[in-house]
Amino acid sequence: MEKIIAKKLIIVIFIILFIPAIGYIYLEINISQGILNEGRYISNNSLTEITNFYNNNGYCPSNKDIEMLPSYSKFFKYTLKINITTNICYIESVVADFSSPVRKNKIIFFAQLNPPNQLSLADWQCISDAVWIFRPKGCKSSKLPNTLFP
Numbered sequence: 590m591e592k593i594i595a596k597k598l599i600i601v602i603f604i605i606l607f608i609p610a611i612g613y614i615y616l617e618i619n620i621s622q623g624i625l626n627e628g629r630y631i632s633n634n635s636l637t638e639i640t641n642f643y644n645n646n647g648y649c650p651s652n653k654d655i656e657m658l659p660s661y662s663k664f665f666k667y668t669l670k671i672n673i674t675t676n677i678c679y680i681e682s683v684v685a686d687f688s689s690p691v692r693k694n695k696i697i698f699f700a701q702l703n704p705p706n707q708l709s710l711a712d713w714q715c716i717s718d719a720v721w722i723f724r725p726k727g728c729k730s731s732k733l734p735n736t737l738f739p
Contacts, residue, residue, distance in 0.1 A: 621691045621723045628665045628682040628696045629715065629725040635680060636698060636713050639669070643708045649678030676702045694719040696728060 635655075642650045649671040665682045679699035684691050696719075700712040716731035717724050724730065 617690060618722060622725075624664045624684060624691055625694065625696060625717070625719055625723055625725050628667075628684065629728065631665070632667065632680045632682050632696060632698050633715075636710055639678070639680070640700075640708050640710055640713075643678065643702070647704060649702060676704075678702055678708075691719055691723050694723070696725065697731075 638655060639650060642655055650669060651671070652669050655669065664685055666685065668681050668683075669679075670681055671678050677699050679697050682696040684694045694717065696715065696717045698713050698715050700708055700714070702708065715725070715728040717728040718731060719725075719728075721730065
C-alpha cells in the first residue's frame with residue numbers, strides 16, 4: 590500500500606514540476622522569436638526607402654541621410670552601413686544585451702551594389718546568426734563573415 594502511494598506521489602510531483610518547465614521553455618522560444626521578428630519587420634519596412642535613395646542618388650545612405658530607422662528600440666540597435674570594399678549596403682539590427690537567449694544576435698539585410706544598375710527590393714537578402722529555432726522566416730543562417738560585415 591505504501592509503495593503505491595509513493596509511486597503516485599512521485600508521479601504527481603513529476604507532473605507539477607514538468608508542466609511549468611515545458612511552459613517556460615515554450616514561452617522563452619516565443620518571446621525570442623517575437624523579438625527577432627520585430628527586428629526583421631522594422632528593417633524590412635525600411636528597404637523601400639533605402640532602395641529609392643540609392644536609385645535617386647547613386648550611393649547607399651547612411652544613418653545621417655535617412656532617419657527611417659530608429660537608432661535604438663526596446664530590443665534592438667539599428668544601423669545603416671556600407672562596405673565600400675565589397676560594395677555592399679546593409680542594415681544591421683543587433684539585439685540588446687538584456688534580451689536572453691537571443692542577446693547580441695544579428696539580423697542583416699544586405700544588397701550587392703552594381704552601379705550604374707538600379708537596385709530593386711528583390712536584390713535584398715536577409716541573414717541572421719540566431720539559432721535555427723529563433724531565426725525569423727526568410728532569413729538564412731550565417732556565421733556573418735567579417736570580410737563582408739566588419
